Each structure stands twice: as C-alpha cells, then as structure tokens.
Amino acid sequence: MTVVMDAAALTEFLLRDFGQVANDYLVESVGTEGVTLRLTVADRHLRPGGTVSGPAIFALVDVAMYLAILSRIGPVALTVTTSCAIDFMRKPAAGCDLRGEARVLKLGRSLAVGDVMVFSDGQAEPVARASLTYSIPPKR
Amino acid sequence: MTVVMDAAALTEFLLRDFGQVANDYLVESVGTEGVTLRLTVADRHLRPGGTVSGPAIFALVDVAMYLAILSRIGPVALTVTTSCAIDFMRKPAAGCDLRGEARVLKLGRSLAVGDVMVFSDGQAEPVARASLTYSIPPKR
Amino acid sequence: MTVVMDAAALTEFLLRDFGQVANDYLVESVGTEGVTLRLTVADRHLRPGGTVSGPAIFALVDVAMYLAILSRIGPVALTVTTSCAIDFMRKPAAGCDLRGEARVLKLGRSLAVGDVMVFSDGQAEPVARASLTYSIPPKR
Amino acid sequence: MTVVMDAAALTEFLLRDFGQVANDYLVESVGTEGVTLRLTVADRHLRPGGTVSGPAIFALVDVAMYLAILSRIGPVALTVTTSCAIDFMRKPAAGCDLRGEARVLKLGRSLAVGDVMVFSDGQAEPVARASLTYSIPPKR
Numbered sequence: 128m129t130v131v132m133d134a135a136a137l138t139e140f141l142l143r144d145f146g147q148v149a150n151d152y153l154v155e156s157v158g159t160e161g162v163t164l165r166l167t168v169a170d171r172h173l174r175p176g177g178t179v180s181g182p183a184i185f186a187l188v189d190v191a192m193y194l195a196i197l198s199r200i201g202p203v204a205l206t207v208t209t210s211c212a213i214d215f216m217r218k219p220a221a222g223c224d225l226r227g228e229a230r231v232l233k234l235g236r237s238l239a240v241g242d243v244m245v246f247s248d249g250q251a252e253p254v255a256r257a258s259l260t261y262s263i264p265p266k267r
Numbered sequence: 268m269t270v271v272m273d274a275a276a277l278t279e280f281l282l283r284d285f286g287q288v289a290n291d292y293l294v295e296s297v298g299t300e301g302v303t304l305r306l307t308v309a310d311r312h313l314r315p316g317g318t319v320s321g322p323a324i325f326a327l328v329d330v331a332m333y334l335a336i337l338s339r340i341g342p343v344a345l346t347v348t349t350s351c352a353i354d355f356m357r358k359p360a361a362g363c364d365l366r367g368e369a370r371v372l373k374l375g376r377s378l379a380v381g382d383v384m385v386f387s388d389g390q391a392e393p394v395a396r397a398s399l400t401y402s403i404p405p406k407r
Numbered sequence: 408m409t410v411v412m413d414a415a416a417l418t419e420f421l422l423r424d425f426g427q428v429a430n431d432y433l434v435e436s437v438g439t440e441g442v443t444l445r446l447t448v449a450d451r452h453l454r455p456g457g458t459v460s461g462p463a464i465f466a467l468v469d470v471a472m473y474l475a476i477l478s479r480i481g482p483v484a485l486t487v488t489t490s491c492a493i494d495f496m497r498k499p500a501a502g503c504d505l506r507g508e509a510r511v512l513k514l515g516r517s518l519a520v521g522d523v524m525v526f527s528d529g530q531a532e533p534v535a536r537a538s539l540t541y542s543i544p545p546k547r
Numbered sequence: 548m549t550v551v552m553d554a555a556a557l558t559e560f561l562l563r564d565f566g567q568v569a570n571d572y573l574v575e576s577v578g579t580e581g582v583t584l585r586l587t588v589a590d591r592h593l594r595p596g597g598t599v600s601g602p603a604i605f606a607l608v609d610v611a612m613y614l615a616i617l618s619r620i621g622p623v624a625l626t627v628t629t630s631c632a633i634d635f636m637r638k639p640a641a642g643c644d645l646r647g648e649a650r651v652l653k654l655g656r657s658l659a660v661g662d663v664m665v666f667s668d669g670q671a672e673p674v675a676r677a678s679l680t681y682s683i684p685p686k687r
Contacts, residue, residue, distance in 0.1 A: 144315060175284060181329050181348050186322040208321050209518065210540065212352040212492050212632035214660050214678055216653040232673055233636040237517055238489065238542065240634050242662075242676065253652055256662065258634055258676060260490065260540075262518065349658065350680065352492035352632050354520050354538055356513040372533055373496040377657055378629065378682065380494050382522075382536065393512055396522065398494055398536060400630065400680075402658065424595060455564060461609050461628050466602040488601050492632040 132198045133157050140202050141194070152190060157198050161230035161241075164191040165248070168224050179219040188213060188243040188257040191227035196239045196261055199231060205264040206239075213257040220247035225254065237263055272338045273297050280342050281334070292330060297338050301370035301381075304331040305388070308364050319359040328353060328383040328397040331367035336379045336401055339371060345404040346379075353397035360387035365394065377403055412478045413437050420482050421474070432470060437478050441510035441521075444471040445528070448504050459499040468493060468523040468537040471507035476519045476541055479511060485544040486519075493537040500527035505534065517543055552618045553577050560622050561614070572610060577618050581650035581661075584611040585668070588644050599639040608633060608663040608677040611647035616659045616681055619651060625684040626659075633677040640667035645674065657683055 132140070134154040141149040151172075153165040164187065166172065172183035189208055196206060219225060226246050233240040238260060245255040272280070274294040281289040291312075293305040304327065306312065312323035329348055336346060359365060366386050373380040378400060385395040412420070414434040421429040431452075433445040444467065446452065452463035469488055476486060499505060506526050513520040518540060525535040552560070554574040561569040571592075573585040584607065586592065592603035609628055616626060639645060646666050653660040658680060665675040 146315075147311075171287075175286075180326075181351075182322045182326040185325040185351075186320075189321050208355055210352070210354045210490060211321075211325075212350070212678060214350045214652075214680065215348055216660055232634075232676055240636055240676070256652055256660070256678060258632060258678060260634065350630060352538060354512075354540065356520055372494075372536055380496050380536070396512055396520070396538060398492060398538060400494065426595075427591075451567075455566075460606075461631075462602045462606040465605040465631075466600075469601050488635055490632070490634045491601075491605075492630070494630045495628055 130157060130159060130198050131201050137162070137194045137198060140197065144204060145190075148186070148190070152187075154194065155226065161228060162191060162195040162198055164194060164227045164229065166225040166227070177221045179225060181215065184215070184219075184225065184245060184255050185211070185213060187225055187227045188229070188245060188255070188259065191229035191243050192241050192259045193261070195229040195231050195241055196234070196263075199234055200263065203263060206261050209260045209262045211257055211259045213255060215255050217252060217254050219254045220250060223247040223249070237265065239263060270297060270299060270338050271341050277302070277334045277338060280337065284344060285330075288326070288330070292327075294334065295366065301368060302331060302335040302338055304334060304367045304369065306365040306367070317361045319365060321355065324355070324359075324365065324385060324395050325351070325353060327365055327367045328369070328385060328395070328399065331369035331383050332381050332399045333401070335369035335371050335381055336374070336403075339374055340403065343403060346401050349400045349402045351397055351399045353395060355395050357392060357394050359394045360390060363387040363389070377405065379403060410437060410439060410478050411481050417442070417474045417478060420477065424484060425470075428466070428470070432467075434474065435506065441508060442471060442475040442478055444474060444507045444509065446505040446507070457501045459505060461495065464495070464499075464505065464525060464535050465491070465493060467505055467507045468509070468525060468535070468539065471509035471523050472521050472539045473541070475509040475511050475521055476514070476543075479514055480543065483543060486541050489540045489542045491537055491539045493535060495535050497532060497534050499534045500530060503527040503529070517545065519543060550577060550579060550618050551621050557582070557614045557618060560617065564624060565610075568606070568610070572607075574614065575646065581648060582611060582615040582618055584614060584647045584649065586645040586647070597641045599645060601635065604635070604639075604645065604665060604675050605631070605633060607645055607647045608649070608665060608675070608679065611649035611663050612661050612679045613681070615649040615651050615661055616654070616683075619654055620683065623683060626681050629680045629682045631677055631679045633675060635675050637672060637674050639674045640670060643667040643669070657685065659683060
C-alpha cells in the first residue's frame, strides 16, 4: 500500500479539522506498516488516582486508526467509525505519555478494518488493544 | 437482582469519585432492569459539525454500565472496565441530549457483563449499542 | 420495518442454500421485533462433558441474525458476516436446546447491525450475547 | 514468558481432550511469540461455493488461542472462552488450508487476553482477525 499523506500532512489535517483535540496528539511516524500516534497526557485525560481514563484511550485508538486510513486514501473527511472492540489490559504507567500503533488490515471500497496497540511510553507490555472498522463514503 | 444503590446514592458517588465529569451526567432511573443515564450535551462533547463525538458516546456507555453494576454491588471503586465492543449506528440528532440504557446481563464473583443502548433524546432508533465487561476485585 | 420473508420462507431458504446445517435449526418465530431460532442440540454440537461448544453457539447467532436480516430484505444470498463480538456468560444447561433471539438494530443500504441473545430452552438467564454486522451487496 | 507445553504436548492434549476435532488441526509452531495452528480444510468446513464457513474460522481462532494460553500455563482444562471479537475481512482462498497465528497479550491470574490473525496458506493478506479473552480457574 502507498502512503499518500505523511506526518506533516496528517498533522495539518488534525489542526484544521479537529482543532479542539489536535494539541493532544503528536504524529510520530507514518509508513506502509501504519501510523504511530502519541497522546501527550495532561490532567484532563486522567481519572482520580492519576491513571489515563478509558475515554482518553478510546480517543487515542480512534484518532490513530483514522489517521492510518487517511494516510492511504487522503483527506476523506466523511470517513466515520462504525465499530470498535477494545480490551483494556493493564493500568497505564503514571506520568507517562501513551503511544498508539495503528495498522490497516483491510482497505475496501466502502469499509476499512484495522487494529491498534497502545503502550505506555517506553514499556513493552501493551496497555490496550483495539480493532476498529470505518465506513468510507462512495466517491462522487 | 436487588438494587443496593438508588439514583441519589449513585449521583452522590459520581460527585465524590468522578467530580471532573459528574456534571455531564444525570441518573434518570435505577431499577432491577438497569440504569438510564443522560448525557447533558455541551460544546466539549461535539465534533466539528455539531455531532456528539465518539469518545463522548464511549464515556456515556462506560459510566452507565459502571453505575448499573454498582447499583447491584455497592460502591466498589476498584471495579474496572476490561473490554468494550461498540457499534456506532446513526449520527446523533443535533442539539439533543443522549440517553444510555444499561442492563447487567451477568454478575459473577470477579466478572460482570452488560450492554447499553444509546438514543438521542426522544428518538426511537438507537445511535449506538455497546457490550462491556468489568473486573470486580475480590472481597477482602 | 416490514417482514418480507416469514418462517416458512426462511426455512425453505435454509434447506435450499444451507442444506448441510438446515436440520440443526428450527425457525420458531419471525416478526417486526426479530427472529427466534432454535438449535436442536445433537452430539456433534457438544464438547466433552456434554456442554454445547463455542463454535455451535457462534453458528447459532450467525444464522439467527442472517435470517433476521433476510426477513427484512428478502433472499439476498451474498449478504456476508463482517464482524461478530460475542460474550459467553453461562454454561448452557445439559440436554437442552438453545434459542437465539435476533433483532435488527440498523438496516442500511450496505451494512446491517443487530444483536442476539442466546438462552438454554426454558431458562431466563442468557448463555451468550452477540452483536454482529453484515455487508449487503449493492442492488443491480 | 516461558513455554511449558511444546507442539508435541499440545497435540497430545488436543487428541486426549478434544478427540472429536483434533484431526482438523495441526500445531505448526510454538514459541515465546505464540502458537501457529493449521486448519486442514475438509468438506465439513465449507459453505456452498467452496469457501470456509464462519463457524470453522471461529473454531480455528478459539482453539489456536486456547493452545497459546496452555503453552504458558500447562493443561488447565477448565480455562474457558469468555469473549471473542472477530472481523471477517476477506474470502478464504478456495482449496487452501487456513493458518491461525495466536499470541498472548496478557496472562493474568484469572483472565487471559490475546489475538489471532488468520491467513489462507501462502497468502499475505489476512482472512480474519480476532481478539479473545479466557477465564482461568483459580489454583487450588
């Protein structure tokens, strides 16, 4: 598969279309194997006790996979998440950013499927794992 | 199954342990059939275009199911989400609150399973559907 | 939603297109609320110890939801399962048939979503719960 | 993680405890990275048209992950599947065996989580992907 949007193009897309949350994320790498996205953890992502909240992890996997798909098909803004199955496996390490590694497993005409592994920065054992599907609007 | 925490007790629990997000939610009903939780939609829950974001819907189903479990077992704060499978089926109606209807399907000693239907307030067709599992810590 | 194939039509479809497994199942009811399908449990569905196997339960939910979709759209044979998220909650009762209650939650042009509750015959607590999505081929 | 059952031990376990289906499978490799299991496709696994059925693919991922867990914890026969989220992405190639590559992502005291990629023999693009959780009975 060919990459049609690189890290700079994906970052620009985030800033323009998702300005509210763009500053939460850093596009670390984009390649044929997928996209790695960093969540810069801030207070608003934490549950009491200092662990990253479930919704913040969900948002990370959703944005990471969305960008992985766009890196292949370009800025098709109407691509929408249709399902997500996520396993929360370990408590994120305190005071650590999270990294989501997304890969596209299928890119059909109307449906894309992929998965994301989430790690606390510098740790080998995953915090969470998700599989996601997206609906891609028909070309005009 | 018996209800051991009612709407007032669940609301008090939310305010004390989840103060950051407690004002987003309203516990509408608690009974043997489950818990209905309303998300009072505000700007911070919206995507560009005015639709409620995926992470906000995820947070609603997670909190609704968590409260449904606590309504049966009491305030066991270390209960944690282990998995969620969610289908996003329809765009939420604009300018509308969301209601999550959570029911507990299994309440084991260490594992609870349930599902949640999400509706735009006053609409009959569901916006999303999720199944969730939680790990319940052993009693001391 | 209107029902366009009733129990007799669905049974005939099963016999013609799924002859290998048609005798495992009995279409119990078809209505606007969904389809109830019975698995007539035989030795080939059992694990050692006498409990119904996971693959036999998976097959039941898949066929039940497939028939629920066809009951709305007619015999579109190329409709295929794209995903299934299933929770196994309780051991099926020994020596009992299983009943799968399938309902369609969304019927789009190219995607259908639904869920299925599985019960041991005569029991109130579910054995399993599944959500499934199907791809519907475009009309010619 | 250490491997405590090798391919020979897992094969012997299958033959003794799952004699009905043991001949469907071949344990190809066992290592710290996981277990690869081959489904020797026969007529009983096929749908009309010659493609491997959904339940046969489900059974492959379930057995592959089960063996991957046992390779780490030994023959704990009461380990049971509690959930599976599976995406069917491509039609299996006709006349081809399937290979399931299972890896364990978390091995807790009472819960194990892993995922499986399924390929038609010799093909690079996956047929299916599944994540599964298992309940492990407490040690006596």
